Amino acid sequence: MNPKDLKDILLALEMADVREFSLKTAEYDLNIKRGAEAPVYVQAPIQPVQAQPVQTSGQTQPAPAQATAQAAQAQPPVTEAAAPATPVPTPGTPVKAPIVGTFYTSSSPDAPVYVKVGDTVVAGQILCIIEAMKLMNEIEAETAGTLREILVKNGEPVEYGQTLFIIE
Template identity: 90%
Template sequence: MNPKDLKDILLALEMADVREFSLKTAEYDLNIKRGAEAPVYVQSSMQPVQMQPVQGSAQVQAAPAQASAQAAQVQPPAAEAAAPAAPTPTPGTPVKAPIVGTFYTSSSPDAPAYVKVGDSVAAGQILCIIEAMKLMNEIEAETAGTLREILVKNGEPVEYGQTLFIIE
């Protein structure tokens, strides 16, 4: 696999918003994971190639199908290895995603959002919908309070445990 082929794969995965990808050939076992705060690694029995992450951080591991003691590991430049400063958390109670899926602020594109910043919410009130495998899952507030922050945009994918809202 040459660097251009790997770059083309990474670009196609970014355009399709694929987070994890595996490819096995006679020469390689290729595993790609996007979105992790991890350095970029490439291992191969052929000439090592260093790839730059495509939008955000990504982890790429490629190892020959026949294990080789001569496999090379390429480390990213020191500038990429430095972790960015964590944002200051907003005080309040976080509402986290109970499942992986797509975040929606309303029941349909033409319907008004369930809640907006500054709204008073009651325990059990619907805050959003997360679509997972064509099932619409209503996410409810666990506590009453005022909605201080919405941390996800309509239509964005969300991960399990990702903070969606802050209720104060």
Template identity: 60%
Template sequence: MNPDDLKQMLDALKAADVREFSLKTGSFSLDLKRGPQAMGGPASQPSAAAPAPRMETAFDAAPESNPNPAPSAPLASAAPAESAAPAPSASKGAPVKAPIVGTFYASSSPDAAPYVKVGDTVAAGQILCIIEAMKLMNEIEAEAGGVVREILVKNAEPVEYGQTLFLIE
């Protein structure tokens, strides 16, 4: 990855207001974390990847944007809501988690019907949704068959890596 590629990636992540981003290709690993606790704070987690060349950096919002305390307030208030929401639903089925950071879309286009609705029976390999990441549309498929018990994300809502999207029983 050359410096121009890295700059383009950082600009795209800033524009999309992405807080964390990881990229692994072959022996190259890149972890980007943004915000006041980006480097070594309590919010960061160690990587479980095999020893590989690793670059870690923090990137800040453009100077003309709001100062850092304002963006950290919504993050702090969102964290308890995310941790509290899956707990009551855990008994309703197996979670389908976001494999990447991006924007959740329930259908292939704004005019199309959603891929699945609560109560639908799905088969392994069936498309459940799309997550857009850096202008790439990634189809998320069911790993196992079952009945969709809950959809935990709204259409066009940003999702984080590992966030539970669906519960399938």
């Protein structure tokens, strides 16, 4: 593999925000991992601060009750964060991206789209194009049915295995 090919692969992976990539051929075995996994943030409950008596020149002076009340009011209320709702899967057969690249709904900007929601598709019909490293890859329907959902917008990057369409 020449350096230009490797640079093109790295650029395509970065544009698609792919974190891990493997490619195995008869000549080489390439494994790429970018960055660390995203950190998980956990918010700890905020504990109100209690005013402590201040000791000056051997004498203890109590903190004013008013300052303690203001400090308690200044603390935001601690609420439990609701767990994110899991999306309800759409019934039907998913059409997944076989490669990483850019999703296109038509062969050119001025051409009509291949399919729209509600269209009846047959096995082998072209649904979209995924551009990967300046190569246009036609993605075909594996099953016949009615197109129920298009999950990607024109021009968006897609990852390997990402669901593109739902055919019912």
